[in-house]
Amino acid sequence: MTESAAKRTRVAIVGAGVSGLTCAWVLKNGRRWPSAAPQNDLDVELFESADRLGGHTWTVRHEDRNTKDAVDLDMGFQVFNLTNYGNLVELFEALGVDSQPSTMSFSYSKTDGVGGSQSRAVEWSSNNGVFGIFNNALRDALDGDKWKLTRDLVRFERDAEGILEDESLEGATLEDWLGSKGYSSAFAENYMYPMCSAIWSSPKDQVKQFPIQWLARFVCNHHLHKVTSMQRPLWRVVRGGSRTYVDAIESNLRDGSGRSGPTKIRLGCEVRSVEYMSARGTYRLSYRDVGKSEVTKEFDVLILGTHADTALNMLFYDEKGNPNDAMAHLNPFKSVLESIPYCENRVVLHTDRNWMPAEEKSWASWNVLERAGGQGGKAPPPVCMSYWANLLSSLPKGCDDYFVTLNPWQGPAAKDVILEGSLAHPQFSAEAERAQKKLQSVNGSHGLYLCGAWCGYGFHEDGVRSAIDVCDRLGILTPWHYKERQELIDTPQRWSGPTEQFRLLSPRATYRQATFTYLFDQYMKRCIKKGFLRIILPSGHELEYGDPNTTMHIDTHVLKQEGDSANSTGGARECVCRQSLKAESTLRVFDLGLFEDIVLNSDIGLGESFFRRKFVVDDLFVLLTILSKNLAEINSSTNKWVMGLLSFFGNKWNYLKWLLRSNTVTMSRKNIEEHYDAGNEMYRLFLDENMVYSSGIYTQDDGISDSSILTRDTLEAVQMRKLRKVVEMCEVQKNHSVLEIGCGWGAMAILLATEYACNVTGITLSTEQLEVCNQRAKDAGVSHLCTFLLCDYRNIEQVGAFDRVISIEMIEAVGHEYFGTYFATISRWLKPGGKAAIQAISYPDDRYDSQLYTSDFIKQHIFPGGHLPCKRVMLECAGLHGLHLEDCIDIGKSYAITLMKWRENWVREHASVRKLGYSQEFWLK
Missing domain, CATH: 3.50.50.60 (FAD/NAD(P)-binding domain)
Known part of the structure; x- marks a missing residue:
């Protein structure tokens, strides 16, 4: 061995x-x-x-005789909910298994036989809440037992939770407790015992001996004691069976x-x-x-x-x-x-309507059937009940009616039987x-x-x-x-223990939560016209927006491994591949406070709810893309009125907070420190080896036979290509003096010093970046050529001192009101005939003005005081100070790939980030 x-x-x-x-x-x-x-x-x-x-x-696929289509019919396990099935839900999500809402209702029918032709002793259903008890209004209104059942049903809602705290009930049975509390036989025989028999597929005699505290714990956890459906979770079924x-x-x-x-x-x-x-x-x-x-x-x-x-x-x-x-x-x-x-139960899948309540309006998802007067000396079956598969599984309209009946005492008609078997259930x-x-x-x-x-x-x-x-x-x-x-x-x-409910979700909603959910719902119905957005609430109910049959697709990129180290020459290589995704997204909400956050704080509220784990989403990129595709509708003033003054004042408050972070000399230092002094070790985890914190430039490899592969470029290669492209566009020559505004961790400065013998002055407002820059210049042997300063760009006093000025993704930290100062300072620094190269993340010209008076998630949480310029404004400000545009290239698509690679590294290094002491909220941002 x-x-x-x-x-x-x-x-x-x-x-x-x-x-x-x-x-x-x-x-x-x-x-x-x-x-x-x-x-x-x-x-x-x-x-x-x-x-x-x-x-x-146990799912049976059957051809429906009406539609001629195949339908999937469940014989055993059928329903679950989000409140009590936390681990099962997580398993389904890990497997990529989807679910849909089901209709969970209950009926009880006690007759001298089965079918509508038989006389009825007792019959009621939960289809219309308490009113379902009185399905036959006139006759049932005169039935004293129905009123007793109703009274005790309301009473049980009040009593159930107290059972758990009553130590004297340890060891007591359901039958003992009902008797000691004076519950009517109508409630016990026509509601409680049949309900428990249905839930556990157990005979009535067994149900009577259930431990009352054990039973009450289950009933309360599942909110089954609640009279109104608004306080109970919505049950769900697996799509496709x-x-x-x-x-x-x-x-x-x-x-x-x-x-x-x-x-x-x-x-x-x-x-x-x-x-x-x-x-x-x-x-x-x-x-x-x-x-x-x-x-x-x-x-x-x-x-x-x-x-x-x-x-x-x-x-x-x-x-x-x-x-x-x-x-x-x-x-x-x-x-x-x-x-x-265990108790063995006969299970029959059939289409015989006789094995349902006599009155069709009493038909429910679960239907307990009982014969009055016993079985003529024969031992009664454990429990007889029929599941109505059409209602439980949301079968397509037009299908035949399908039923799964446990322990029918005769029949069903042989011509209607699809499959017969047996399932055993534990007896508690x-x-x-x-x-x-x-x-x-x-x-x-x-x-x-x-x-x-x-x-x-x-x-x-x-x-x-x-x-x-x-x-x-x-x-x-x-x-x-x-x-x-x-x-x-x-x-x-x-931590959740393995034997505990993994994620506790309450189906209840406060009036405040319901109000904000309603406002959000009305707003989104007006806004989402492209793609499809599905939101699953903690109760199991769903909100849907857009077209569920959308054919819209989103083009994106994904990282894949090409080959492997064992079989491919040179080992496995990471490549960027094209991918097309359907424009549909599903959110699962854990906290209804999400909707209040969105109504009051728009995208800031959405982002904060994400990193506070108030919801999860199947694909964050697809969600954000759907929202961006509907941006015109989302920003439309004719739609925003739906959320009223609450949204208006919430957005103005966030704008005021952003204004207070305006990039004065003092505030700029604070804003930069908050982001860039977050820790060098953390940045090393997701950036390339040179720690370049800006977009790289990707190029498609020549001779790629697989059309799905966009590029095999590594992060290090694309960042170095970008640095060299900036040097090329700026026409840097040997021994030039160069000023870099926002020098980062020194990658550009060291490149200029080592390959061009340039005298480089790099400025930063980050003390941690400054420390790394000096050390890296020393390690590279170019500390005599590199000078790094901790100062604001407005505080450099040299005039006409530099041949070239380079600023890579720093202008976003300047602010609209300081763009003129920024370009004036560049003009003042440059020698006659000098050139500057600026790399910027920019807004489209036609949308620029809309962001001047608003804040957003990026401005508030990622780059405090940040503000994206647009090309039009940059050219206007530059022109006012004697600068003109010679060349411009768009590397936006490269930025998308750069961000994707950073994100992949960030996700992969999650444990390392947490070990450095950063919170989960920080990591999710």
């Missing part, structure tokens, strides 16, 4: 439901915490007895890239027994492969992502059902698994709750790990969370937990 092979840990994951898949994905894509001790790489194998991955994620995320995980696992390489996926392989090899501390799995051959294999780590009863039989009983005494040392696990039984009790707590103390001992939805409340988020906990015990963090800990490296007390 080679040394590298000896250092790999063999991991077996049994069960490819949501927990097993998440485990495999995190182990492949997760990150080790930087301070953790070195660990072995992993060889992971995933075993699944079925012929498909996903477990309860839940199978979409399973396919994405499978594709990722089979991909050979990454630290661990591909994950071996063994479908149709039933693990029949597990044996602990005490001498080596390993587990020997016996399983049947696809060819039904018996195979045994050893692993260092065993993760069971199966149902609790399946894990129990696998570990502690042989194939004949006899106890496996060799596993006695794992008895703590046995007691946990024995405490969580006080004993099960104690077992879950016990698992936390034993999980991972002897190299055995258990995970599954049964570790929580039985839902997808619980399965994902339990898998994350297992990976955390193995020293692997999810990408989102790792990112959070990097962002909050100075405040570890704010």
